[in-house]
Amino acid sequence: MKEPFENVVARHGATVLRVCRVLLGPHDADDAWSETFLSALRAYPDLPETANVEAWLVTIAHRKAIDVLRVAKRNPLPVGEVPETPAGGDLPGSADADLWAAVKALPAKQRQAIAYRYVAGLPYAEIAQILGGTVEAARRAAADGLKNLRKNHPGAITRGASS
Amino acid sequence: MNDIRHDDDLSALLSTPVDADALARLHHRLEQEAEQAGLVDVAYTTIDSPVGTLLLAATPEGLVRVAFAREDHDRVLETLSQKISSRILRSPKRLDVAAREIDEYFTRRRQVFDVRLDLSLSHGFRRLVQTHLPEIAYGQTRSYRDMAELVGNPKAVRAVGTACATNPLPIVVPCHRVLRTDGTPGGYVGGLEAKTLLLDLEAAA
Numbered sequence: 025m026k027e028p029f030e031n032v033v034a035r036h037g038a039t040v041l042r043v044c045r046v047l048l049g050p051h052d053a054d055d056a057w058s059e060t061f062l063s064a065l066r067a068y069p070d071l072p073e074t075a076n077v078e079a080w081l082v083t084i085a086h087r088k089a090i091d092v093l094r095v096a097k098r099n100p101l102p103v104g105e106v107p108e109t110p111a112g113g114d115l116p117g118s119a120d121a122d123l124w125a126a127v128k129a130l131p132a133k134q135r136q137a138i139a140y141r142y143v144a145g146l147p148y149a150e151i152a153q154i155l156g157g158t159v160e161a162a163r164r165a166a167a168d169g170l171k172n173l174r175k176n177h178p179g180a181i182t183r184g185a186s187s
Numbered sequence: 188m189n190d191i192r193h194d195d196d197l198s199a200l201l202s203t204p205v206d207a208d209a210l211a212r213l214h215h216r217l218e219q220e221a222e223q224a225g226l227v228d229v230a231y232t233t234i235d236s237p238v239g240t241l242l243l244a245a246t247p248e249g250l251v252r253v254a255f256a257r258e259d260h261d262r263v264l265e266t267l268s269q270k271i272s273s274r275i276l277r278s279p280k281r282l283d284v285a286a287r288e289i290d291e292y293f294t295r296r297r298q299v300f301d302v303r304l305d306l307s308l309s310h311g312f313r314r315l316v317q318t319h320l321p322e323i324a325y326g327q328t329r330s331y332r333d334m335a336e337l338v339g340n341p342k343a344v345r346a347v348g349t350a351c352a353t354n355p356l357p358i359v360v361p362c363h364r365v366l367r368t369d370g371t372p373g374g375y376v377g378g379l380e381a382k383t384l385l386l387d388l389e390a391a392a
Contacts, residue, residue, distance in 0.1 A: 025268070025269060026268055026269075026273040027265060027273070028229075028264045028265065028267070028268045028273060028275035029273055029274055029275050029276060030231075030264070030275050030276050030277050033214065033217070033276075037210050037213070037214070038204075038205040038210060041205050041209065041210065041213070042201065042205060046201055054209075054213060054216075057213055058217060058220060061213075062217065062220050062224065062226070065217075065221055065227075065274055065276070066224070066226055068273055068274060069272065069273055069274060123201075127201070138201070139201075142201050143201050
């Protein structure tokens with residue numbers, strides 16, 4: 025039985041927003057989130073009942089984030105790309121701002137792999153499908169991304185590195 | 188799985204909590220954009236009333252469901268998802284008129300509802316009975332037998348009872364105005380207390 029779409033928004037809205045923030049930074053994440061859920065609502069009645077709803081949403085978000093970036097590239101804003109204080113105000117502290125800058129500096133594929141693995145918690149098999157490569161490539165992209173983040177943002181990520 | 192445990196700190200950092208305001212704002216935007224795109228097959232909201240929290244749901248055709256808390260709102264929404272469409276969104280705007288009329292009813296400023304209704308949840312004899320229920324005027328009552336006669340099937344007293352019990356639009360479609368022949372209230376989808384409250388409210392006007 026297909027549950028009301030509102031339940032899907034309630035259960036996955038926050039995770040999808042975090043994924044969008046990692047993909048695009050806090051500024052453009054709202055647009056990607058809105059596009060994702062509008063698209064999902066349209067397609068929802070045709071989604072098989074056995075589908076992994078979160079993986080489905082992340083797949084849509086992946087495409088929408090690419091669209092948002094494409095539009096941004098075509099119409100570059102005069103403003104700096106990384107806002108000093110992110111919109112929403114729930115990412116406080118300069119350490120976080122550093123992290124977001126480091127995330128933003130990652131190559132797209134690494135940033136995506138990190139978002140889908142560490143924010144959405146998807147298995148690499150799902151991530152490989154979204155990124156369109158092998159499972160091994162997805163795993164490597166996440167590992168490389170992590171390595172780069174550690175290198176460029178050593179302050180916040182020490183425990184994981186030393187254990 | 189090991190790598191995830193090792194990188195709990197990173198995971199925690201990237202997953203900084205999303206504040207409720209941000210999500211509420213995005214939800215509101217989704218409601219507007221989905222409504223504009225014609226994608227909300229069922230919009231709903233909940234309102235407080237003297238008979239407890241009421242769920243109001245509407246299709247583009249009109250108000251399709253009013254449900255008491257004791258009916259379990261989650262379950263009611265699941266049923267709507269099955270019977271009408273899974274494109275269900277909490278979107279209070281479409282319910283503005285219904286909510287206002289119900290509020291006016293409870294504050295004795297309204298005796299007749301004229302919000303648009305969608306009767307698609309009822310069929311056959313039940314729907315026939317429910318269609319005739321608004322003919323019982325505010326403050327008046329009829330027996331199940333009266334209703335059976337009114338719809339031209341005097342023997343169908345029990346079926347009238349079922350039609351009242353399965354009314355998808357209680358309060359707005361006044362099944363609470365139908366009583367047992369001996370004048371006792373009989374059953375009610377919102378519970379006996381709610382039925383008595385509605386009857387008292389109308390009698391006092």
